[in-house]
Amino acid sequence: MRALRWLEARYRRVLAQLGYEYPPYYMTITEAAMVLLTIGAVAPRVLAGPQVAQWVWLAAAIALSLVHLSASLVSARSVSITAHTAATLGVAMLFWCVPTTFDVVPLMLVLGITQVAAVCTPRVAATHLAVYLAVVIGAGLLGANHQAWLIVLTVCFGAAVGQLLQNQLLLLRAERRAQAARTALDRAAIAAEVHDVVAHSLAVVLLNVTAARRALESDDDRAEAVEALRDAETQGRTAMKDIRNTIELLRTDGPGSAQPGLADIPELVASFERAGLAVTLDQRTSSTALAGTSGLAAFRVVQESLANAVKHAPGAQVAVTVEARERRGLAVRVACPVPDGARRAPGGTGLDGMRARVESAGGTLTTGPVDGTWLVDARFPAARPSPTVRQETPS
Template sequence: MTHFTAGVGSGLRRRIERAGGDYPPLYPAVILSASVVVTVISVAQRYPFDRIGWLIPAVAFAVVTLTLDLTLPPTSYACFGVITSTVCFLMIPTPSDAAPLQLVLMTAIGAAMYPLRVGLVVGAVCIAVIVAFGAVGHLEAPALYGLGVACGWLIGYMVLIQKRLADNQARVLRARADRAASDERRRIAREIHDVIAHSLSITMLNVTGARRALEQDRDIDEAVDALADAERQGRQAMSEIRSIVHVLGAQTGQSESTSPPPTGNDLDQLVDDYRKAGVDIDYSVAGDMDSLTDPVGAAVYRIAQESLANVVKHSTGKRARLAVTVGESVSIEIDNPAPCGRRPTCDGTGIDGMTQRAALLGGTLETFHADDTWSVRAALPARTTSEGIRSKGVSV
């Protein structure tokens, strides 16, 4: 019995939700309950039922309409079924009649659930019914009922406007969440690309150097040093990737430590790694790297890291020039050989990532090919704060 009752209740709840269309279940539940109450009161007012010929059709139209509301998707025909039921009730005049309250409810439903034209038609028909029965003397105070119908339409239309505003706000929030998720995916892809491209470039150079040392020179010590550098780069890459994954899955209360983001002072180690791997780098720094804020220092490092990785992947000669100048702004210049007619073939991910990093800080980055040289030029503000970056929804 308990399961049967629960099943009936669940089925009725689903039908009420469907009757309300896009509205919360409370709205159709209140309207349908009020309609049932008005119908019962209207029947009771006509006791002792001496004009059964009008009462039966009135109740029948009300019951059929309620059944259709609970079984079919919302339709404006239900409003006219209830209006017909009200007309039948009004053919049996009674003092302080409750039947016209059905017209108030139907006008509110028509304005709230259907297009404006349909809502106006429902309201006009309800007003016409009240005027007609008031004119023949079957309805007391028709003006009061007419005012009720007008108020019902206004309330229903206000509910419709409120629903549309809520729907618009929900769409805006979904679009904002989608943009935030897309920005986060691009940021994660940029971070992973920078880490993997840099680490694999140096690792491959070291492995290649070790192989050549063994094949050509039989120099075991040099090969071991190259393999040790490759191992260190691999471990560093794993650590950085682990940090990124940790940030993605971080939960309150987790105590696992993550490695800090790189800074401008890490450029020395970056350049040294590439030099050990066989890349000839002319490196110079002018100004105080310690004066850079963390976001700017991280951007300088990542731009240099991606540019040097591109040197390994695309340059005709394993050499490059890296110059960083720190003042009121930070300028980064990277040049490497690239003969005319052979523009570096890139998938765009690295250049796009560098450009986005600069733009997020309020800076610029451009790349160009001239005089057998591929060049990267970046200009960043030196005083950008991490709070300003976070306000844009981007982590350092």
């Protein structure tokens, strides 16, 4: 078991040097097959009783095979595909110097070119294949092997198998990258949804808590403080419910799951107004002006903008305008007075998330100070009318 673990670690390191993530047992199987083929090439030649000179060729072939195998196992340097090809072809030519009836040397060549093609680019693999074919054809012309044309076909088949293995690995690698990208997008979507819900809810809760504190500090008005705290509690419970609904929506992605849209903007503004934010709403659009992601994006723009007003400009008068224009789409504007020289605080992600949401719905977003007012201006394209099918009654 220790030897197998050592082999697995060694082959994993070799594959990492080559830049491929094949399972280590791939190399274990191919190396074991090469050893068995070498034994299969030696045995019939030894049993046939070679001449004295042929023993030299056999000994050289065995020695070269052992050196090649040992180098692949213990060498700490980078793997050389050229050395692998040279050793494989050298062993084959040495074996062919001792003819035999039953010969497995062609299978050694097939396995060797398969190993090469599995870890090389098509151009490099084609170069090695050309060398393999040149050796096979040359040996055939010299009479060292029989049916050289059949060996050529099998070697080409081995190269094709190696390229297929590599293509399969590359497809698997691309699938993993795509899965990682989808996971990252899912995490970003979850983060954006939770951020929108929590930021809005905490802003309203803080407004209510502040109102309660001021009521107790200034007028000792317990009734007003209790009412503000009750609103904060209600908003907190609503926030918990919204978070659960958001997580469930992201988990199931059901088509019937309700999401906020244009029709929910008045209630959203009213919740901030009840909490003490000075905000006005001018909405001139029907609830069906936008649908799907565009309506949700418009709602989130207003929600994030009001939460930012509570955070960065407490006590300021905020104006929200939602206007639908025929053929021009929908315009969502949130204006909030800011002191001169005010800039966006570093480290925030709300505006970036808002812009990404608007652009994903096909719209554009402009933010920044204009004449002492922080302006958030989102524009969404008009919804395309559904195509109508004209039906003609048969005459």
